Amino acid sequence: MSTFLHQRPLHSTISDAYPLSPRQSASSQRQISLLSRTGLIVLLSLLLILGVILPWTGTPSIFSTTKPSLTKWQQYTLSQAVSFVAKNKTVIVCAVSQPYLPFLSNWLISISRQKHQDKVLVIAEDYATLYKVNEKWPGHAVLVPPAPDSQTAHKFGSQGFFNFTSRRPRHLLHILELGYNVMYNDVDMVWLQDPFPYLEGNHDVYFTDDMAAVKPLDHSHDLPPPGKKGRTYICSCMIFMRPTDGAKLVMKKWIEELQAQPWSKTKKSNDQPAFNWALNKTAGQVDLYLLPQSAFPTGGLYFKNQTWVQETKGKHVIIHNNYITGFEKKIKRFHDYGLWLLDDASESPLGKL
Numbered sequence: 001m002s003t004f005l006h007q008r009p010l011h012s013t014i015s016d017a018y019p020l021s022p023r024q025s026a027s028s029q030r031q032i033s034l035l036s037r038t039g040l041i042v043l044l045s046l047l048l049i050l051g052v053i054l055p056w057t058g059t060p061s062i063f064s065t066t067k068p069s070l071t072k073w074q075q076y077t078l079s080q081a082v083s084f085v086a087k088n089k090t091v092i093v094c095a096v097s098q099p100y101l102p103f104l105s106n107w108l109i110s111i112s113r114q115k116h117q118d119k120v121l122v123i124a125e126d127y128a129t130l131y132k133v134n135e136k137w138p139g140h141a142v143l144v145p146p147a148p149d150s151q152t153a154h155k156f157g158s159q160g161f162f163n164f165t166s167r168r169p170r171h172l173l174h175i176l177e178l179g180y181n182v183m184y185n186d187v188d189m190v191w192l193q194d195p196f197p198y199l200e201g202n203h204d205v206y207f208t209d210d211m212a213a214v215k216p217l218d219h220s221h222d223l224p225p226p227g228k229k230g231r232t233y234i235c236s237c238m239i240f241m242r243p244t245d246g247a248k249l250v251m252k253k254w255i256e257e258l259q260a261q262p263w264s265k266t267k268k269s270n271d272q273p274a275f276n277w278a279l280n281k282t283a284g285q286v287d288l289y290l291l292p293q294s295a296f297p298t299g300g301l302y303f304k305n306q307t308w309v310q311e312t313k314g315k316h317v318i319i320h321n322n323y324i325t326g327f328e329k330k331i332k333r334f335h336d337y338g339l340w341l342l343d344d345a346s347e348s349p350l351g352k353l
Helices: 022-057 068-074 078-085 098-112 127-136 159-165 168-177 245-260 271-282 306-311 327-336 342-347
Strands: 090-096 120-124 141-143 181-185 189-191 205-209 234-241 288-290 318-320
Touching: 068 127, 068 141, 078 120, 078 141, 078 168, 090 098, 090 168, 098 120, 098 127, 098 189, 098 327, 098 342, 120 127, 127 141, 168 181, 168 234, 168 245, 168 271, 205 245, 234 245, 234 271, 234 318, 245 271
Parallel strands: 090 120, 090 181, 120 141, 205 288
Antiparallel strands: 181 234, 189 318, 205 234
16 A cells, blocks of 8 residues: 655755865866766656655655554555454444544444444544554554545535445445455444344345334335335445345445446435445345334434334434534534433543544
């Protein structure tokens, strides 16, 4: 993996202790002049090789100020990371850019309370996140290059956000091909209970509905019927998959749909419609399972229908803070509902950020 180059100006600290004699000065100055020009060219060429070419080949530069520990994480691969964190051939994955680090820590606290934090892998979408997480929690973050622009990746509806989220199915497909079960979560979620007992049977793909309309408690676990846009409204925020041909097919189709529906200024898409098209187009070939709404409600239901929340009290497992945009608004709503857990950061594997 490439390293970043930080060059400092080179200052000569050596003075000439033996100046030229008058008889030597004329001829020697001509030689020095020639050598200076030649030497300068050679020096510049050497700097170019050391500073530009070698980092791209993975060879350390003598002028690099990157710490050895950081270089280690730059070279850390997804397969190595999954092998390190997986427990019982299962890994819990999230994808995070630096602005979302507080949400990551909040999510991790809730997972720690369910004793599943050791199998969490953070797919860092910028180097700052890669270094910070591995500094605090070594081995639990990996970056799959190239890194998206971390300054735009957090703005919903932007091209940066699309580029950020559209990488997700490739990461998940890679993990499946390595032979692991994988659970994906957005980090604006909070676990209230252990979700694994709800992953009944041996289905290929498990998911949650993003619709706020109340379902019967004993609703079907089949893929819901399409909505007005001709597709379902399944949330790409919470997915569990087994390493089956069916699950891999869904991820491949998701990648294809993202390529067929690129972001544009007129159509500011995100990854979720493509995920739904992938589910709809593979439904007859893949064993799909809709998780119970009472356990995995969308934010549009949990935060906006308090009658339903009281009627289903004790059944909620994972809460998603969606149907709202903006960091401050999300944090305030978590606070209002007692779901912002960072007041005691010691519970987080990352400690105090």
